[in-house]
Amino acid sequence: MPIILQVSKLVKRFGKLIAVNDVSFEIQRGTCFGLLGPNGAGKTTTIELMEGIKTADAGSILYNGEPLGHQFRNEAGIMFQNTALQEFVTVREMLVQYSRFYPRTADIDKLVEQYSLGEFLNQDTRKLSGGQKQRLLLAMALINLPKILFLDEPTTGLDPQSRRNLWERVRQVKAEGTTILLTTHYMEEAYELCDEIAIMDHGRIIAHDAPDALLAKHFDDVVVQINEEDIPRRLGESEFDATYRNGNAHILTADVNKTVERLLALEVPLNRLRIRARDLEDLFLELTGKELRA
Amino acid sequence: MWNRIYALFVARNTEFFRDRSALAWSVLLPVLIMFGFAYAFTEDNPEKFKVAIITAAQPGTATEQFKMTRYIKFIEVDGIEENLAKIERHQIDLLFDANTRKYWINQTSPNGYIVEKLLIAAFADSAQTLQQNMVEGDEVRYIDWVIPGVIAMNIMWGALFGIGYVIVRYRKMGVLKRLHATPVTSVEFLTAQIFSRLWLLLVVNILIFIGMDYFLEFRMDGSYFDLLLVFTLGCICLICCGLVVAARISSEEVANGLLNLFSWPMMFLSGVWFSLEGAHPLMQKLAMLLPLTHLTAAAREIMIDGAGLTQVADHLLVLGLSSVVLLLIGAKIFRWE
8 A cells, every 4th residue: 555654763852851752654545553652652742743733853754755745734634632622613613614724625514414513513612512522623624535634532531432433433534545643542442443553652663563463473372360359469479470450360371271270279269250362451561561541 | 825814814703703701891991991081081170270381591570479379280391382282282271481471372261361360460560561472272172182092002902912812822722733733824824813803903993983972072183094094003013012922922821911011011101191291201212112102193193183194104104114023023933832
């Protein structure tokens, strides 16, 4: 697939802090690329450099092989992490205003229908709920029929239902051929939506591949999870090198049968035992040693 | 480009007209000020006699006796010609040259008539004779004198806070950041803000002008077109001041402080409420650097003296050049975030 956006040796400093340190990657047309990282990892700065909102101290960003310019501005759709909307203006007026900024625009009525904005179309933007606001912001980001869409933590603060609703809409956008660059705190979100992910920490990319490929590359084991009350901490740590969090002992093992046999031998009750594959959150913890939502 | 400017222009106007508290405040404040002043300065005031006097090297007893009269403010002046205009406009009631004992009064002025009687009484026992001269002119009430300044001041508040606060709030909320992610350029954004504020200020102040004229019947001797031109240029200049203040900062508290730093000296040093004649020369020079001084002076000359554009060309030039310089600075240092 052709490359739509190419980032090479990107550096951004704020005083002595190097927020983005020698970051390079490419995004293929029509894919969803996820940028993951804990707070302060540099992902928002990276995405804002790519959006042309901030200027890099070194490195280059090419859109369709050209430096970011007027064409990029006309063809990029952007949804920021914390965008405030103009006050005293209705949803329809916001869409009309933004449609006038671009030479090529979507049909507003169609957008309204697609993003279920009809019921509050003539409502002041100050009176929108979190989910309604996110839908409007996404519709605004799509008003120019973008070829590349930047979504900076689009579901932060949303309830699970609104989050899944937004995922569905992002899938639709991707299905229509739009390239998506997504930053998120939610590993499940990244796994559900992204074809490729890059994990950032301390301004650097520390892992980059398709989600399943990354998991396969880093893990050959599974997690056996037992309630903390069923296996005393001392026993779990000495016998299985288990880690304890959220009221559970987590035992990593490549041989589930052998682990279960050992647990039975130690007379550990298995009524609340769960076995799960390693996920992106585990990968992130392994790579960065940080809780994502901390 | 113009499509984008128009979109921003419409959005800002919509926001302004729907923000009822801001709209009401921007109309009510000047109305309240003007009614307050109209009430305060149309009351009878027994201490309004003003006599300009050209002191003699050796003043006689009668002159000294006249100068001791209570309730008269004596102002020492040097020349005659420049003060005749003040008699015409009732800014002084009598001009007395103690060297020649000639005096000038306005024949339509009641105050001039009374002060003349006091002067004649002071010289009744003197061998020296007085020589009367009459000048003619219409009365200029304080309200006539102060109205141009009050309208100019209202423009200043509307321009500085109307544009400065809005841009800072947009920046703080992230509205500017969102606009930066569109093809909108800083020049387009600033142009839209200037146009939006300009027409709002002009419409609001024209309505205030008409309303106040209906109630107070203040003086308007010049051309309405010239006055509109002066107010338009003044609006642009003061809006550009607001742009410079708001070009970089993102804190409303800092914006508030800076806007007050600009507006309060202008309010007191620009001759809105009182003339700076007799003030320290440095203060007078400082006042000439302020756009509000030129806006007030030009409006006053047109409204009270009936001046034309050529007579206020110096003020227009200063306002025009200041606008260009401030706009360039504002655009140069403007930051979206």
